[in-house]
Amino acid sequence: MEHEDPRTRILDAAEELFYxxxxxxxxxxxxxxxxxxxxxxxxxxxPSKNDLVEAYLQRRDGRWRASLAVHVSRAGGTPRDQLLxxxxxxxxxxxxxxxxxxxxxxxxxxxxxxxxxxxxAARHHKEEFSxxxxxxxxxxxxxxxxxxxxxxxxxxxxxxxxxHGDPTAAADAREAARLLLDAALAGRP
Amino acid sequence: MEHEDPRTRILDAAEELFYxxxxxxxxxxxxxxxxxxxxxxxxxxxPSKNDLVEAYLQRRDGRWRASLAVHVSRAGGTPRDQLLxxxxxxxxxxxxxxxxxxxxxxxxxxxxxxxxxxxxAARHHKEEFSxxxxxxxxxxxxxxxxxxxxxxxxxxxxxxxxxHGDPTAAADAREAARLLLDAALAGRP
DNA sequence: CACTGGCGAGAACGATCGTTCTCACTTCCG
DNA sequence: CGGAAGTGAGAACGATCGTTCTCGCCAGTG
Numbered sequence: 001m002e003h004e005d006p007r008t009r010i011l012d013a014a015e016e017l018f019y020x021x022x023x024x025x026x027x028x029x030x031x032x033x034x035x036x037x038x039x040x041x042x043x044x045x046x047p048s049k050n051d052l053v054e055a056y057l058q059r060r061d062g063r064w065r066a067s068l069a070v071h072v073s074r075a076g077g078t079p080r081d082q083l084l085x086x087x088x089x090x091x092x093x094x095x096x097x098x099x100x101x102x103x104x105x106x107x108x109x110x111x112x113x114x115x116x117x118x119x120x121a122a123r124h125h126k127e128e129f130s131x132x133x134x135x136x137x138x139x140x141x142x143x144x145x146x147x148x149x150x151x152x153x154x155x156x157x158x159x160x161x162x163x164h165g166d167p168t169a170a171a172d173a174r175e176a177a178r179l180l181l182d183a184a185l186a187g188r189p
Numbered sequence: 190m191e192h193e194d195p196r197t198r199i200l201d202a203a204e205e206l207f208y209x210x211x212x213x214x215x216x217x218x219x220x221x222x223x224x225x226x227x228x229x230x231x232x233x234x235x236p237s238k239n240d241l242v243e244a245y246l247q248r249r250d251g252r253w254r255a256s257l258a259v260h261v262s263r264a265g266g267t268p269r270d271q272l273l274x275x276x277x278x279x280x281x282x283x284x285x286x287x288x289x290x291x292x293x294x295x296x297x298x299x300x301x302x303x304x305x306x307x308x309x310a311a312r313h314h315k316e317e318f319s320x321x322x323x324x325x326x327x328x329x330x331x332x333x334x335x336x337x338x339x340x341x342x343x344x345x346x347x348x349x350x351x352x353h354g355d356p357t358a359a360a361d362a363r364e365a366a367r368l369l370l371d372a373a374l375a376g377r378p
Numbered sequence: 379c380a381c382t383g384g385c386g387a388g389a390a391c392g393a394t395c396g397t398t399c400t401c402a403c404t405t406c407c408g
Numbered sequence: 409c410g411g412a413a414g415t416g417a418g419a420a421c422g423a424t425c426g427t428t429c430t431c432g433c434c435a436g437t438g
Contacts, residue, residue: 021302024213027425038386049426101298105348109295112352113210122352149342149365152358156345159294163301163311169341176338176369183372216395227416238396
């Protein structure tokens with residue numbers, strides 16, 4: 001495992017440190033130590049910390065959304081059930097050790113005002129997630145607007161679970177989503 | 190206005206800078222310059238940056254919740270209307286220039302893992318807000334759980350408005366809240 | 379074999395940060 | 409008047425950060 005390619009080891013170390021402690025709180029030397037790579041190699045792969053941060057966010061976005069999509073598609077069921085499965089997946093995520101909220105919201109709050117690429121990454125991540133929910137909602141036959149409501153619930157659950165350190169926000173959000181969704185679907189075929 | 194007491198001027202400058210750029214991105218020297226106070230006086234009132242950060246969060250929490258409570262109580266109407274007025278107030282907040290999301294969520298993401306007092310301030314702020322909503326929901330006769338649903342919507346709206354830079358999240362959240370609330374109140378006197 | 383080029387390990391560098399110190403000057407009180 | 413105490417303005421200090429450089433070493437090539 002430790003003879004993986006250096007780029008992956010660097011990104012793994014950076015992700016754990018950046019996500020767990022915040023980006024500014026982690027120096028390049030900490031990334032170097034955690035990844036077991038030499039400083040020269042570190043800067044060879046990522047010419048600046050900004051590049052590393054960007055790669056960290058980009059890889060995490062892809063992994064996060066892929067993991068969600070896999071869980072939801074494996075859950076099967078109707079589109080309505082799949083929308084609710086999103087919140088089950090959130091609940092599993094919240095319960096993971098070291099969960100500390102949305103990496104994109106955290107980095108947006110920390111660096112969004114000064115580093116445009118971080119703000120853009122956060123916006124992109126949230127847009128993709130909203131778009132994913134919108135696709136499921138449309139398949140479920142829900143009226144437009146419902147997807148946005150569910151996205152707000154998910155977003156709120158993530159933040160609430162992080163600040164309170166309590167994964168039950170996912171179940172609350174799921175219940176609210178179910179109420180909204182079934183009400184929205186009630187007047188439809 | 191510039192001969193207000195130094196403590197207030199320091200806190201005003203710190204709030205604008207910390208909220209607008211993130212805490213770590215703002216040095217004590219920037220606070221000193223913006224407040225027009227001497228370095229000695231700055232450290233006389235706040236012996237360390239941590240103390241200043243703590244005071245910043247504490248004052249902002251009080252102001253934020255007081256402003257919300259004033260708006261809601263002035264809105265009058267039934268408890269149901271007051272709950273919806275919360276989201277109107279959010280919409281006004283989102284439209285303010287320089288809006289950049291919840292100061293507590295932002296500082297939690299930035300420093301929550303390393304600075305316990307920041308994590309505690311964020312938790313306290315969210316608990317107070319949830320408690321406020323719970324009081325209104327109980328007055329409205331909503332079943333338990335509804336307040337938590339509305340809190341998730343509000344939380345999600347704040348984050349979404351910040352990342353997208355678009356205040357319409359408040360209207361979306363208000364509409365979802367209305368649906369949840371009226372459904373919850375339908376089977377009650 | 380001689381030599382060139384890349385490597386690991388870590389020191390070094392310049393900038394910045396939080397915090398404290400210096401120093402000339404004022405102000406109050408006997 | 410004289411000195412004790414406090415002030416403003418900013419330099420200074422030690423630590424840390426992002427980034428680059430040095431140096432001894434090894435592999436491969438002619």
